[in-house]
Amino acid sequence: MPTPPPVELSVIAAAHNEQDSVARLVQEIDAALGPTGRDYEIVVVDDGSTDETAATLVALNNRRVKVIAMSNTPPDRGNGQSAAFHAGIRAARGRLVAMLDADCQNDPADLPAMIARLETYNADMVQGDRSRARRDGLVKRVSSRVGRLFRRWLLSDTIRDTGCSLRVMRREVALALPLEFRGMHRFIPVTARNLGYRVSEMPVHHRPRTAGRTKYGIGNRALPGLIDCLAVRWMRRRRRDVSFEVIETPGTAASPSRQREKAET
Numbered sequence: 001m002p003t004p005p006p007v008e009l010s011v012i013a014a015a016h017n018e019q020d021s022v023a024r025l026v027q028e029i030d031a032a033l034g035p036t037g038r039d040y041e042i043v044v045v046d047d048g049s050t051d052e053t054a055a056t057l058v059a060l061n062n063r064r065v066k067v068i069a070m071s072n073t074p075p076d077r078g079n080g081q082s083a084a085f086h087a088g089i090r091a092a093r094g095r096l097v098a099m100l101d102a103d104c105q106n107d108p109a110d111l112p113a114m115i116a117r118l119e120t121y122n123a124d125m126v127q128g129d130r131s132r133a134r135r136d137g138l139v140k141r142v143s144s145r146v147g148r149l150f151r152r153w154l155l156s157d158t159i160r161d162t163g164c165s166l167r168v169m170r171r172e173v174a175l176a177l178p179l180e181f182r183g184m185h186r187f188i189p190v191t192a193r194n195l196g197y198r199v200s201e202m203p204v205h206h207r208p209r210t211a212g213r214t215k216y217g218i219g220n221r222a223l224p225g226l227i228d229c230l231a232v233r234w235m236r237r238r239r240r241d242v243s244f245e246v247i248e249t250p251g252t253a254a255s256p257s258r259q260r261e262k263a264e265t
Helices: 022-036 053-059 081-091 108-120 138-155 171-176 184-194 222-238 250-254 256-264
Strands: 007-015 040-046 065-069 094-101 125-129 167-170 199-203
Touching: 007 022, 007 081, 007 108, 022 040, 022 053, 022 108, 040 053, 040 081, 053 065, 065 081, 081 094, 081 171, 081 184, 094 108, 094 171, 108 125, 108 167, 108 199, 125 184, 167 171, 167 184, 184 199, 184 222
Parallel strands: 007 040, 007 094, 040 065, 125 199
Antiparallel strands: 094 167, 125 167
């Protein structure tokens, strides 16, 4: 089967039981990116939904929409946002990759400015910052502040809103992220920096959820978040530089099999 031609931008959304949001999501992405003239696709990852999320997307009959379904999902819940983004990245064809939530709390209208910032500043990733736009209650504000303090202490993470899913990055960055590990989506910006990529932040909009139910709360974020911080710290300390260069010798340079190997990779 021939490889599909690449596109300029892939917009990836992870969805779990978002049948009431995905049509609006696609409409808003088209409204934001259509006028830019960019060639883009919309990749929605159905992560174990038990509602009509996938059927709703198929019924849109939108040529830009690609729907993929996670395999081997646990009953009544998905594999999680990290795994869904991991799958979406590998199904995407874009030179640039954008990520956002499928619940429409992220505003696709921010994407053109984020892409412009990435190109203007020659960054590898632009991370959204919702902190000025959120109107959270006292408990959530305190828990978020405590979480930032722990990340800064354990990981030297200075990203203000690492929990914001709205971000744009170069394809090579997306492929390098270890998102097959649960919870890693919360550490995408600091992981990219640890891998040597340039990460820029910019303010973005934040909107209240109008459909479906939130998948997160204080109880399933605080302690798991701390444990994940410790796990990321452990992985970072054990990471080794795997860059290399090939030293050509007369034997390898003259070898036809060696030349074929280079041409195929």
